[in-house]
Amino acid sequence: xxxxxxxxxxxxxxxxxxxxxxxxxxxxxxxxxxxxxxxxxxxxxxxxxxxxxxxxxxxxxxxxxxxxxxxxxxxxxxxxxxxxxxxxxxxxxxxxxxxxxxxxxxxxxxxxxxxxxxxxxxxxxxxxxxxxxxxxxxxxxxxxxxxxxxxxxxxxxxxxxxxxxxxxxxxxxxxxxxxxxxxxxxxxxxxxxxxxxxxxxxxxxxxxxxxxxxxxxxxxxxxxxxxxxxxxxxxxxxxxxxxxxxxxxxxxxxxxxxxxxxxxxxxxxxxxxxxxxxxxxxxxxxxxxxxxxxxxxxxxxxxxxxxxxxxxxxxxxxxxxx
Amino acid sequence: xxxxxxxxxxxxxxxxxxxxxxxxxxxxxxxxxxxxxxxxxxxxxxxxxxxxxxxxxxxxxxxxxxxxxxxxxxxxxxxxxxxxxxxxxxxxxxxxxxxxxxxxxxxxxxxxxxxxxxxxxxxxxxxxxxxxxxxxxxxxxxxxxxxxxxxxxxxxxxxxxxxxxxxxxxxxxxxxxxxxxxxxxxxxxxxxxxxxxxxxxxxxxxxxxxxxxxxxxxxxxxxxxxxxxxxxxxxxxxxxxxxxxxxxxxxxxxxxxxxxxxxxxxxxxxxxxxxxxxx
Numbered sequence: 001x002x003x004x005x006x007x008x009x010x011x012x013x014x015x016x017x018x019x020x021x022x023x024x025x026x027x028x029x030x031x032x033x034x035x036x037x038x039x040x041x042x043x044x045x046x047x048x049x050x051x052x053x054x055x056x057x058x059x060x061x062x063x064x065x066x067x068x069x070x071x072x073x074x075x076x077x078x079x080x081x082x083x084x085x086x087x088x089x090x091x092x093x094x095x096x097x098x099x100x101x102x103x104x105x106x107x108x109x110x111x112x113x114x115x116x117x118x119x120x121x122x123x124x125x126x127x128x129x130x131x132x133x134x135x136x137x138x139x140x141x142x143x144x145x146x147x148x149x150x151x152x153x154x155x156x157x158x159x160x161x162x163x164x165x166x167x168x169x170x171x172x173x174x175x176x177x178x179x180x181x182x183x184x185x186x187x188x189x190x191x192x193x194x195x196x197x198x199x200x201x202x203x204x205x206x207x208x209x210x211x212x213x214x215x216x217x218x219x220x221x222x223x224x225x226x227x228x229x230x231x232x233x234x235x236x237x238x239x240x241x242x243x244x245x246x247x248x249x250x251x252x253x254x255x256x257x258x259x260x261x262x263x264x265x266x267x268x269x270x271x272x273x274x275x276x277x278x279x280x281x282x283x284x285x286x287x288x289x290x291x292x293x294x295x296x297x298x299x300x301x302x303x304x305x306x307x308x309x310x311x312x313x314x315x316x317x318x319x320x321x322x
Numbered sequence: 323x324x325x326x327x328x329x330x331x332x333x334x335x336x337x338x339x340x341x342x343x344x345x346x347x348x349x350x351x352x353x354x355x356x357x358x359x360x361x362x363x364x365x366x367x368x369x370x371x372x373x374x375x376x377x378x379x380x381x382x383x384x385x386x387x388x389x390x391x392x393x394x395x396x397x398x399x400x401x402x403x404x405x406x407x408x409x410x411x412x413x414x415x416x417x418x419x420x421x422x423x424x425x426x427x428x429x430x431x432x433x434x435x436x437x438x439x440x441x442x443x444x445x446x447x448x449x450x451x452x453x454x455x456x457x458x459x460x461x462x463x464x465x466x467x468x469x470x471x472x473x474x475x476x477x478x479x480x481x482x483x484x485x486x487x488x489x490x491x492x493x494x495x496x497x498x499x500x501x502x503x504x505x506x507x508x509x510x511x512x513x514x515x516x517x518x519x520x521x522x523x524x525x526x527x528x529x530x531x532x533x534x535x536x537x538x539x540x541x542x543x544x545x546x547x548x549x550x551x552x553x554x555x556x557x558x559x560x561x562x563x564x565x566x567x568x569x570x571x572x573x574x575x576x577x578x579x580x581x582x583x584x585x586x587x588x589x590x591x592x593x594x595x596x597x598x599x600x601x
């Protein structure tokens with residue numbers, strides 16, 4: 001490895017005592033597990049004893065391979081799925097189901113095809129603000145349709161829109177209910193690269209402007225680097241776990257097309273790629289080899305740029321990274 | 323391109339019709355001559371043997387009869403002599419009544435079955451056994467318990483229309499896309515509102531398809547039911563004309579039954595189109 005991992009002091013990363021809220025902590029996933037009955041008896045454990053804190057205003061990405069249970073984590077947080085053990089605390093309260101405070105942007109956009117764009121967004125607005133008069137609901141919905149750049153398409157039906165536009169409507173719908181948390185399940189994975197790029201820009205702009213707390217699932221490393229403040233690395237399933245939380249050290253005002261010029265970009269990217277390519281598979285061996293790792297207090301790391309390499313540094317560096 | 327294709331299809335349709343009418347005309351044409359017949363037999367059988375005419379009317383005779391029906395469809399000259407419009411009116415009224423009750427029962431019940439796996443499993447054996455029963459098999463039971471032939475006919479229509487609507491509604495409701503239901507869940511939509519604003523529009527095309535199948539079956543069954551209960555209606559008319567040996571009226575009635583059936587079907591096809599959404 002060509003990077004030095006700087007371990008963030010444990011105090012900062014340690015989750016608080018169960019049920020004791022920290023001022024800025026919005027979400028605390030506490031020891032959740034999900035198991036499915038295996039065909040022919042027994043159980044498959046998707047993940048076990050998973051802990052994850054999310055601060056207010058933070059953009060968190062979970063990356064990992066398919067089947068590691070990252071979508072299940074998001075669904076549990078959304079209230080669409082229930083954990084077999086453990087709890088999720090939001091705003092100091094244990095969640096018991098879906099809530100308007102946690103909006104979901106679905107992978108397959110999930111628009112209602114019999115409604116227009118305006119109808120889809122207004123449906124959500126009306127659900128949030130039941131007492132609002134019709135005109136106010138529509139104005140509010142129009143504002144968010146404009147925000148995602150779909151002005152003029154209000155009266156179109158989802159079938160008349162391109163994939164990127166549909167996902168924009170999905171984003172407008174989620175934002176229009178002004179949720180405390182935005183949950184996104186691979187929202188851009190079905191889009192072409194160009195559309196994906198512009199939508200990432202939009203989402204980043206909106207989230208920065210509104211200090212939105214976001215949890216996003218992705219398997220796209222560059223997407224995670226561009227958008228996330230914290231990147232959660234999940235190992236391969238079954239029995240997946242959160243191996244590390246990587247702090248994004250790139251400046252907050254980063255632009256997508258300038259990412260690769262930023263100091264620290266390559267070490268961050270290499271660290272994530274290394275994880276996805278090999279460590280997501282071999283992390284179990286690292287544990288077996290005696291790596292100190294506690295599910296409740298997952299290490300938070302900051303991959304830092306390797307200093308100018310000089311030949312005499314090399315032996316020391318390789319020793320350090322081993 | 324599309325226009326010429328349609329024109330070709332139309333020409334072919336006309337050709338088929340013309341071929342059919344010609345064959346029919348020549349097959350039923352009087353052959354003339356009866357010289358070799360026993361005169362007593364000839365006197366007994368009348369025109370059929372003396373002129374070689376078929377008991378089967380030709381297209382011209384049927385056309386004339388249809389014209390008579392169309393030009394005066396709504397007369398009522400006693401129980402056995404009513405205009406074809408009146409007879410069709412009775413049949414349509416019975417179908418709409420029985421079908422209307424079936425809609426009121428099948429759609430809410432189908433919703434319940436579709437939404438609750440428990441109810442679905444509990445009612446499934448009954449539906450499976452009752453669905454394949456010919457609706458006319460219910461007729462004696464209906465006549466015995468209801469003691470009114472008119473209501474019995476309506477009941478038979480009800481019982482035959484109920485099944486396709488019930489099964490389709492349950493299927494449509496049970497198969498609403500999970501992601502749409504998840505949208506409702508994350509928006510905390512109350513159950514009754516979810517049923518009306520998500521499940522109903524999502525299942526509407528399937529429900530309407532069931533309703534379309536039902537109206538077709540109801541129109542098939544009403545003819546048979548009216549042959550049994552008698553009195554009024556197009557089914558009774560057909561049977562009465564058969565007893566009168568008026569094949570020409572039977573053929574005319576077949577044409578009218580077909581036209582009305584097509585009309586009913588097209589109404590529901592149009593309604594289905596209205597609720598179908600492109601994805």
